[in-house]
Amino acid sequence: MAGFHHGLCKKRKTMWIAWWVLGMVLPAPAQQAASFHNSSLSVSIRPTDGVYEIRSQSLKETVLEARVAAEIDHRWVHSTDYPHHPVAESAFTDPLGAGHRIAVAFS
Numbered sequence: 001m002a003g004f005h006h007g008l009c010k011k012r013k014t015m016w017i018a019w020w021v022l023g024m025v026l027p028a029p030a031q032q033a034a035s036f037h038n039s040s041l042s043v044s045i046r047p048t049d050g051v052y053e054i055r056s057q058s059l060k061e062t063v064l065e066a067r068v069a070a071e072i073d074h075r076w077v078h079s080t081d082y083p084h085h086p087v088a089e090s091a092f093t094d095p096l097g098a099g100h101r102i103a104v105a106f107s
Contacts, residue, residue: 034087034102045104047087050079068106082106 033053035044041063042055054064068079079085088103 034089034104036100036102043102045085045087045102047085050082050085050104050106068104079104079106 033044033046035042037043037057040057042057043052044055045052049067051065051067053062056063069076071077084105084107086105086107088105090101090103092099092101
């Protein structure tokens with residue numbers, strides 16, 4: 001994952017994941033899944049365990065449900081290994097245009 005480097009503190013490791021989309025964005029109320037979508041897909045991040053879901057607007061079921069993981073010191077560390085999953089949302093602009101970013105910290 002981008003942003004990880006070898007010199008992570010062994011006592012407290014924080015993983016960040018950022019998502020963005022160029023389309024319509026819905027704000028996430030407290031204690032509900034942070035989400036955003038465009039005309040075809042939606043992505044939501046559950047605050048209870050940090051698991052993200054990708055859904056198609058045309059399908060009833062979830063297309064993909066996954067947790068985030070990183071290999072640190074030859075050991076896989078999963079987002080569900082951490083008790084807290086605070087979410088930060090922000091707007092951004094890059095060469096492709098404006099969008100919305102959702103960052104989740106696992107601590």
